[in-house]
Amino acid sequence: MDGSLAGLCAGQGSRTADDSFPKPSLRAWPSSVMPPKSNVTLQCQTSTKNVNFALRKGKHVLESVQSQYSSVGLAEFRLTDLKSSNAGEYTCEYYRQGLPYISSQPSDVLLLLVTGDFPKPSLQAHRRGEATAGDTVTLQCQRTDNVFGPVMFALLKAGAAGPIQVQTPAGKETDFSLRNVTVGDTGNYSCVYFLMKAPFWASHPSDRLAVQVTATPGAMSEDYTMGNLIRLGLAVITVVIMGALVVEAWCSQKESPRGSA
Numbered sequence: 001m002d003g004s005l006a007g008l009c010a011g012q013g014s015r016t017a018d019d020s021f022p023k024p025s026l027r028a029w030p031s032s033v034m035p036p037k038s039n040v041t042l043q044c045q046t047s048t049k050n051v052n053f054a055l056r057k058g059k060h061v062l063e064s065v066q067s068q069y070s071s072v073g074l075a076e077f078r079l080t081d082l083k084s085s086n087a088g089e090y091t092c093e094y095y096r097q098g099l100p101y102i103s104s105q106p107s108d109v110l111l112l113l114v115t116g117d118f119p120k121p122s123l124q125a126h127r128r129g130e131a132t133a134g135d136t137v138t139l140q141c142q143r144t145d146n147v148f149g150p151v152m153f154a155l156l157k158a159g160a161a162g163p164i165q166v167q168t169p170a171g172k173e174t175d176f177s178l179r180n181v182t183v184g185d186t187g188n189y190s191c192v193y194f195l196m197k198a199p200f201w202a203s204h205p206s207d208r209l210a211v212q213v214t215a216t217p218g219a220m221s222e223d224y225t226m227g228n229l230i231r232l233g234l235a236v237i238t239v240v241i242m243g244a245l246v247v248e249a250w251c252s253q254k255e256s257p258r259g260s261a
Helices: 003-010 217-260
Strands: 025-029 040-045 051-057 068-070 074-079 088-095 110-114 122-125 130-132 137-142 151-157 165-167 173-178 187-195 209-214
Touching (some): 025 110, 040 051, 040 088, 040 110, 051 074, 068 074, 122 209, 165 173
Antiparallel strands (some): 040 074, 088 110, 137 173, 187 209
16 A cells, blocks of 8 residues: 555544645546546546645545645546446545644545446437527437336536436436537437446446537527628728828828939
């Protein structure tokens, strides 16, 4: 076990959390929902510098990853070759070395899911996923198996660092509503379902569903008008500059004979 990690564990009995230490944040890169055999980096960050960081799974400090010291307030814990056993609730905290053992409050819980334990669900959209900005897009995720135990559904978007939405199903399906969509909501979506408690097994992701959001005609007209105004303004400026250059050249040419005489 790493020496600093051993020190942290040795102080478990007397160590207290100090509210003057800001709570750190914990995020997963590239995502908190990953396929098996992949790698994920858990990033713990705080504004407090020159501290040691520790990563926990549940209530246990992980001995498989070393406690890290950071002079800039950021530590990265890399989990490789992910398996179902890596799924679970993670938190991180930081502390200063030496007695008394005082640590920060733990970060908010990050749920890491490793997909592939259950069959993939299906994901469907009304109107084939085509929408205009301002609309509500409803995506329905449905499973076909009979998984025993309470499950949750998660909506994923390609490129996002975690689920877009998480909610409980109504029977074997649930509806995710994307309200007041913008062009930025365009992308490829999928969904998974997972056990709400340990071991947090998760399904394969559904096939990806493309959602296309187009701008409203009014917005396009406003953009077009603004573009025309900008182009007109540039044209006027160009004409003024060219006119000034012509006048200057004419004046210089007119003064030239007097200068030579």
